[in-house]
Amino acid sequence: MSNTSTKKTPYFFPAEVVRAIARAIDSKNDSESLDNKCHDLYLSKNELDQLINIHIYKVIERVELKKSVENELKALVAQIFDDYLKVVATYNLSERNRDDIGPWILEAFFCPNLINIIYFLGIRTKPFEKSDYVKLMVDNSSSLEPAFKVIEKRIEGWNTFYAVLSKNDKDKITAWRRGADLPSRTSLMSIFNTQNAPKNVLVFLLTARAIEYFKRSHESDIFNQYIEQPRSLDSSMVMFEEAIFALETRDTDYVHRLFEKNDDKFRNSISAIRMELLAYSVASFAKNDLEQAKKRFIDAFDLSLYRSGHICEKVIEVGFVIASWQESPDMNLITKLKSIQALYGYTLPTIVTKDTKRKKENLVEDWEINMWRSNAQRVFNEFKVELPEKYKVSSAVLPIRLNAEELTLDLKKPNKKVKINNNDKLHRNKGKSKQVTTQLIWNTLRKDLDAVNQLLQTGADINILSDNNESALLVALQHMNLTDIHEPDDRFYQTLKDLEYVPKTINAMTSKKHLLPLLSAVQTGRTDVVEHILNLGADVNQKGGSGHLDALTTCISLIGTIKNSKMLLKQFSMITEDPETAIARMSDFEFSAFIRETQGSLGLNRQEVTSYLIQSMKSSDEMAILKELSEVFKEHSQANYELFDLREMRKIAKLLIDEGANPSSKYDWHGIDGYTPFLLACELNEAELVSHVLDNATEDSKDEIINMVYRDRRYGKAVGYEKICKHFKADNVLEVIDRHSTLEISDSIS
Known part of the structure; x- marks a missing residue:
């Protein structure tokens, strides 16, 4: 640009x-x-x-x-x-x-x-006070003279420190005080970032330099008006948002009046040009002119960025449809759309895999492309455009479809591929219109133990993965997963566990749900299963699942859910009783998982999903189905969570720590940025686990673990273990950390 x-x-x-x-x-x-x-x-x-x-x-x-x-x-x-x-x-x-x-x-x-x-x-930054920084903002001089006057007043021993400086350093300070030039950061650090320099003088002078730079750049006294009429940042932001909303409303009214009057100014307004380009793009798409649709859309998209606010979200949805329906989905455009989505906060950042060839913003999954293809008509309904039949796919959540001959067990070809989801309207990786798996994986999915045994006896390769990156072992572990709504079954795991697996199989992540064998093993609640998967070569710090968590975080999170499983059931009940509140309370990761599971069939954003569920409540038939599903979920979930043993889960957590799981591994959760397994253990008052983490840490890593903080995005605050423990009344954890801190001080003294 x-x-x-x-x-x-x-x-x-x-x-x-x-x-x-x-x-x-x-x-x-x-x-x-x-x-x-x-x-x-x-x-x-x-x-x-x-x-x-x-x-x-x-x-x-x-x-x-x-x-x-x-x-x-x-x-x-x-x-x-x-x-x-x-x-x-x-x-x-x-x-x-x-x-x-x-x-x-x-x-x-x-x-x-x-x-x-x-x-x-x-x-x-003691010994400096708020009033000292205020002086820097209100002083009208064009030098750092007021800063050094404050330093002379506040810093005990300043004269002694200044006296031993070199003549060159003293000359620099004199020039800065006169305002001949702003000090460079390098010069400030060379003088004040030394062992003998008074505490916090450097940060005070850097702040003074920044304020002076701001004044010189803008020739404004805007600091003064806020100092003279002080108010909280929150109230300032409320006033700002109210003012900017008033501007938006005024502009909308203005453009609407121009349109009604058929004024020439309307056709030259950015809003009108953008909408005209978008309408032309949608019309071209409906006429099957995909290239022209994409070209006009890009023009409209460029005019939306850093201009159109909430309208940009709808523009992006149109772009996803157009880019996904190109003869070869335009991954470059989809990447840009996802990038802006994440930057603006319209959606979650993409989950990262270990594929170093692709940046996180470039990671576009097949299911996402299928979701936008199958929701083309829903997106275009807002433009009152009826799409041709070729663009109409009833749902992205397709049923499994197999031909009769493919169901027949072929023991002469134990590694024979099975083709499923044959729908050429949907995008498949590598240009395939069908998803492919193996007979072994397919029959493990179907829970046909006789077929699995026969295939193994005739030489079926356990290390061949499906197109979705599933292995038979992963499917077997999922059959035992206590977080899923089913009766746990370990027969397939017992059949498959003692075979020889390559590391690729053990660390393969599925493409849609991001399942990993180690995460599934943790969710069985069995220490022996987790230990076995680790012994097979599982990466203890690999992240996966809908929340993009590692095994230790998954385990500690489960401990919290087990302690309060009724809350999980209450959240699900709320979807059928008060969907608006339920969807609003979902964290970004939870809602992302919801969209991933439904693939847009209930809506593409919170507003659409909420509207769909509210509408469903008005239909007695749909409401009956939802309530029946809710009861089934509650019944199975309650039964499965009762099978978890807290002592066993703590053993699993300790095992993971002993095997090298990182207690400081950061993740984002529920509007907070940079939570760690250690901080989560503090929140849950898991003193036993906190003690195990610190007992097994080196002195350097212990300091890093204890001093790790997360950022609360709601308030812009950094929060450490002390605030977490006090908020959640985790007194046992505080005692453990205090004991370790005391021991560390004693050791250093001795």
């Missing part, structure tokens, strides 16, 4: 925000690379996180703050980007331009957030 295109968008690109902060703190990183990203319409969440890490977090780390202060400061920075992208994804400002809206967003959104960070430093 050119600079002119960037200026036309009312919203700043997130990379531009990174660059502004990087310049204020003099990051000194590769500016050309960052400049290029500032023109990238399709910047991904992963790329943004990397930019924040390289250009902002790395600088924070080099200041050598107290770890808790560093973590909270990073959390506050990350929250600015989360909240800003939420605004970009929600409010349509298509009719505004950068020159008009940019300064106002800077003043009304970013300024309160920056002041919030500065106030935080005023609380956490």
Whole structure:
């Protein structure tokens, strides 16, 4: 994109925000690379996180703050980007331009957030106080003179420290005080990041430098108006959102009036141009002109980004359909659509596999393409367009279909492939219209033990995987899985367990549900099964499942569910009794798993799923089916969860830890960013497991485990074990950690 295109968008690109902060703190990183990203319409969440890490977090780390202060400061920075992208994804400002809206967003959104960070430093960087940082913001001088005056007042022993500085360093400080030039971060660190430097002077001066840079760049006193009329960040954000919603409403009304009057201005408005392009794209698709449909859609999509707010979500859905129905699904376009979906928070980031050839944003699964193909008419209904028959697939959740001859056991060819789901309307990997499995896997799925034994006796290869990456062993483990709604059956595992498996089979992840043999083994609740799978070469830290969790996190999470299994049943009952609340309360990962299971047959987003379930409640027949399913679920779930033994689950957790499971492995869950198995054990007051983790940790790793924090996205706060334990009244865990911390101090003294 050119600079002119960037200026036309009312919203700043997130990379531009990174660059502004990087310049204020003099990051000194590769500016050309960052400049290029500032023109990238399709910047991904992963790329943004990397930019924040390289250009902002790395600088924070080099200041050598107290770890808790560093973590909270990073959390506050990350929250600015989360909240800003939420605004970009929600409010349509298509009719505004950068020159008009940019300064106002800077003043009304970013300024309160920056002041919030500065106030935080005023609380956490003693001996400096909040009032000292306020002086930096309100002072009208164009130098760092006020900063050094505060230092002279606050820092005991400053004169002694200053006296021993070299003449060159003293000259630099004198120049900075006069305002001849802003100090570079490198120069500040060379003087104040030394062993003899007074505590927190470096962070105070870096903040002063950033404030002075901000003032010089914008020639504004916008800090002053917030200092003179102080209010909380929350109230500032409420006022900002109310104002931006008013702007959106005003623009919508304006465009609507132009349309009604048939005014020429309407045809030249961004909103009208985008909708015209989109309508042309949809019409071309309905006429089977897929190439033209894609071309016009891309034009409409580009005009939506950083402009159209919530409308962008619907535009993306159209794009998924068009890209998925191309003769060869356009993976490049789908990748861009998924990337923006994740960046704007419309959906979850893609689950990562170990395939190093594909970035996480590039990981597009077959079931997703099938979901958009099969929901083409639903998406296009909003445009009142009836699609030709070829685009109508009744559901992405297809029944298994086999020909009669394929059901016949062929012992002469024990590795014969079985073809299922024969539907050429749906996309299949490698251009296949059919999914393929083996007779052994198929008969294990069907629970035909005689057929499985016969196939094994005639030489069936247990290491051949299905197209879906299933193995017969995985299917056997799933038959024992106590989290599934069935009566557990270990006959197939007993038949298959003592055979020779290659590591690829043991670590193969299925393509839709992301099942892994080790995760399935943990969900059996049996230590012997988990130990066996580990001995076969399972990677103890591999992540999978709908929540993208490792085995230790899965195990500890199960311990929590077992302790309160009634809550699980209550959540499911709520789907039939109060679907609106049930869907709203689902975490992103839970809802993602729901969509994965239903493949869009009940809707493509929370609003559609909620509407479908509410509508179903009005139908007595559908409601009866839902209630019957609910009762079956509750009956089987209750029976299965009663088979779990908490002592056995704790043994499994300890076994995983002994085998090298990482207690600091991060994952995202329920709106929090960076939870770990250790923090989850703290939440559940699992003192026995916490003690086992710390007993088996080295001194270095113990420090990392205890000091790990997560970021609460709702409040932008970094939260560690102490806050978690106090909130969940996990006093037993606090005693264990305190005991280990005391022992560590005693050892260092001795």
